[in-house]
Amino acid sequence: MNEHSEPTAATGEPPAGGGSADSATETFVAHRNLLFTVAYEMLGSAADAEDVLQETWLRWMKVDLEQVHDRRAYLVRIVTRRALDRLRSVKRRREEYIGPWLPEPLLTAPDVAEDAELAESVSMALMLVLETLAPTERAVFVLREVFDVGYDEIAAAVGKNPAAVRQIAHRARRHVDARRPREVVAPDVVRAALQSFRRAFETGDLQGLLDVLAPEVVLISDGGGVKQAAPRPIAGAGKVARFIVGGLGKAQVTLTGEPTLVNGGPALVLRVNGEIDGVIAASVEDGRIAGLYYVRNPYKLTRIASEIPLTLN
Template sequence: MNERRDVTTGTEPPAGGQMEQATEAFLAHRNLLFTVAYEMLGSAADAEDALQETWLRWVKVDLGQVRDHRAYLVRIATRRSLDRLRTMKRRKEAYVGPWLPEPLLTAPDVAEDVELAESVSMALMLVLETLSPTERAVFVLREVFDVEYDEIAAAVGKTPANVRQIAHRARTHVDARRPRQTVSPTQTREALESFQRVLETRDLQGLLDVLAPEVVLMSDGGGVKQAAPRPITGADNVARMIVNGLGKAQVTLSSELTMVNGNPALLLYVDGEIDGVIAVRIEDARITGLYYVRNPQKLTRIASETPLTLN
């Protein structure tokens, strides 16, 4: 983002060659813009809306005054996402039960990019939920996309000095709450396979063996599907709730491993129908976080892969 000022915008979309140039630049960076918006918002639907608003703004820009198309597009997407993030706060306050990020089916190459996979992991996305909108935008741009401070300042409407302070505060906050160690996809898959086996056999002791003592279960039904109204903590409480719940439901449960948000996860089926997605947080080879998304409105992105990128 080498721009130091806003460029002049017209009232009508550009015609001819400039429209083609605008379209080409937008499409070339669309996956990056979506990734930025999604990491800021935690919602694919809202990220798509932010991109639509970015496009509507972009086609009115005088491209002759823009030195760096990618940087300027990121600036617009950041501003549109910030606007949405502030309005989403009210929606989340009225949300029924815990709110979890919208899971995305991702390609294997996302998992191979360690930094990208961690940045979109359910565990880190939940930590980002504890930041203010501006803190989240600054953290995402600086720590994930390595944007310079003065460029972030132009995107969030702050001075570079303020952005440095915000970045330090946000980084300290996130570091205190993010997983203590980086876990490989293989380690996550092994833990999930163990969880998958004991889940389908409803083995209480097996669950206790795979869950960390301090495990937290969060389930998101959005008021549409049944879910725990509050997070459940402790291995014994979580294991008993799972086993007892399955026993009372008297359903046929099956599951399959998949890749969600760049990390191994489970798709759960009840009586042959998709019921939800389980993502996990792993530390010391045991599950410390279980994140179960059941809200049907958040399961629209698990049928086909969503491309994500840091570039």
């Protein structure tokens, strides 16, 4: 099937009755937040997701709406194909990225955090797991597991037959389940752990850091070759704590943290001598921090000033 084929996913939306530019624009705007969320979860980059939305808009404006039975499904199909094409190209770029790569953090509204399913799907921890999938696997997983799109519609979007899509979905689900956090942790628990972490690094309290970090904690920092960052993930509470306290001591700077909501969960905006240095998010297990995700690359910090609306619907 191609993009001119009639989408088959049922959403309860009545068939399109007109083909005017105003009608097309109204439909696109109504589903824009959904389309952005799909693209972002497939790409991990708001900048790339916005480019995909622009491409989707240009394609959508050429569509004969009289031939479209389900506009929402049709738009999801277009955005998926555009995101899949871009994902294949950025995969190659990310292999040449300097140091560890982390998703671009998004400032999100409290309602995103209140939707457990949405919050987990855009969390730094899960987005990193999605990076380990092949492009088609990631597209199938996102559409099926996050947005509950039917197999026939996914098949049309990724250019596979439904039987193949079922197999890909099963393989991707098994891969993600083996690597994703063991449980969804309440935001208050994550917030409390980050507060303890914040107090410890602001006061240079090595023992305080050791107390809040899980024994096998992993710190991943992303400077993108623009800002200094650890060239590889740092594992172990002792190594992570010494890296933080030792780095602050050598740099002779004041590091402070400001609580915020990033990617649907509690996070900290870190400032060095009052200037924004980066964003740090965390995954928590048994009340202690098991993963720290520190984005310092300034090109990835442009979406933390205003809330980005995300939705599964």
